[in-house]
Amino acid sequence: MSSELDVRPGTDRAGRRAGAAAEGRGRGTPASLTRRSSRCTLCPAGCEVQAAGSGPDHWRGEPPNAAGAGLCPRGCCLPELLTDRRRIVSPLRRQDGRLVACDAAAACERIAAAARAGGIVIVLDGNLPVEEMLAAAAWCKAWPAAKLCLAIEPADRELLGGAEAGGAAYLAASELAACDGFLIVGDPFSANPTCSRGIFERRAANPRTPIVAIDPAGGAAAKFASLSVACAPGGEADALAAIAGGTGPAARALADCKKLAVLVAAEFGSTTDLRAVGELAGKVAASRGGGLAVQTVGANALAAVRIEQKLAALSLAAAMGGEVPLVAVGCDVLGMLGWDEGRVLAAAAGLPNATTEAAEVVLPLALSGEVAGTFLLDGAKAVEVGVLLPPPAGVPVPSALVAELARAAGVAAPAQRAATGIALERAEAAPPSAKGAAASARADGPQLLLTRSAMHSGCGSLTGWGSWQAASADLPELRVCPAVAGKLGIENLQVVSVGAGGPAVRARVRVAPETPGGVAVLSDGFPQCRRAVACRLDGGRFVHAAAAAAIASEESRHADAG
């Protein structure tokens, strides 16, 4: 799946100098740029992404040279992240509050000693190739002191758990144009802009195609709906249940569909029962001959959910709620949950994040785009994805790092690992979980909701380092309707502080008429936004309480616009 042109592993700090002069690139004409291509795995769209060598040590992202190839801002920034000058390329340990360079063997021994003392939990990124997850699982199985946990976005995990139980087939983006009706839950257009194309193609062919949206935040997808279901925050499951039961105008609008596509995206901080949403969405799609398109964070969340269940891996909630020290491998688990601290002994990452800031030991790790393997793309089919660029010299892929840690603890290599095929088997239906303790919002302010962002992947701990992301959105955007803005006395582009149970976050106001009244919407692509929405453990799962947004003006737009 990857095409590898003339790149020689190299001599620079990041190991990628490829002899620019010899190859006629560097400052040559654009046609002489070195290009490599693969698929972006930051979301399930799996768009083709090119890395164009722009000088010996710098690569930038390029969309393929074809009309409508599609590459969102996350994919565009991926190649430059791989060669970011802030890459972590050597082990570090914390000394007097600061991170200082240390020996790799000493870092591994520190982790092995903690494992011998009371055990550790290895929290592995859930957006890795299937082979990486299975190899790490095999090492953890052979290492009694280490338990494996796959870090999956809590909202995605719940949603996918329900979707697996719903029984509907998973649709590829290319199949959407052949569907005759669309039911949209959340804002999948922001989660994965590519999925909008098939809907628009179908609508162009038949303008009367029903597009029904259920989105309390009134996001990008809801703007294009032929029918937008009035839905209070947290009421998505009830709205879907009404459609499944055949009652209401939405059910009537979709009644004649012979092949219904249901597109679902889950937002961090949602107070609805996402497992029920996933299951109902699957049942509605299956009952109308269609399928489901779940727009998760990362391309392999579905595989991670299946592997977690089949290998009985520790859930993230259990890992975070326990007393055992954590070793985070490739995931910004604290940023993802909006937590400030946790028992993080070590964090392996490609770029600094909230988890590395809290860790005692920091290890280098390959990033997305540097690890090859199998992903569930194109409608949950196994697709081989090659590397976009090789990792910097000496930087391990996740399974190699776990193996290194296990060897340091004296663990022998595992004889075998589970077959890749287990990621293709549906997860068994899990028992319904207790519904979260969602309290109603206070009457003195709009309810704060988070929404997915096309700019950032997950909590933005990786894509937040992108130069375009940094230049175009220095602050998260707070979207409110004109009525709410007028009531609060805030205006477009004004900088405000927003709080809702957690620490306040600075945001720039966008007064948007499409936003429903009674809500204020922030992007979940910023760790500070996730911190603003309090997330806590309750009964072995993460829950969020609905909370009113406390919005305070900081400055007027005129003071900032100069």
Added chain:
Amino acid sequence: MPTPVEKRVLIDVDRCVECRSCAAACYLSHADMPAVHFARSGWAALPLICRQCKSASCVDACPAEAMVRDESGIVRRRLFRCIGCGSCAKACPFGVLPGATAGQPRAAFTPDRLSGHQIPKCDLCADRTAGGGGVPRCVAACPSGALRYADEHDTEQVPLEIAGRSIGDSPYKRR
């Protein structure tokens, strides 16, 4: 006198999902000075992209001869002649040049990485489109199919619809 280009970047406003992929692709390939900007209009935040006018006011207004129509017909800015005075932005009748656009603080989209005095300007990604084989990066990156690189006369024949209702026969009439 070079003839104006035949093909331009056109937007179907009823397909734009405001993901800003076009701006990101432009930013990363044009020395961090994107020529794609956004302006809010009611419910929509639409990308503003140079129309490559046949009679380009920006060329006439530029006091430094930085804005020119090159031999291929593309109106482009000569980077090291631009003094950042903003005359072109003020002269542009469509407000597609930064400085004339409302809705974002200028600093948010123009980090001014070089001298701090350049006006970003679309060059239709001439490195890709020269010879007629490729498309500008904004068009390639657009995930929803809202941006097209097309001949104006071809698209005049395509009826456009919003929510099932025909509202015109030209992309230009929709702005």
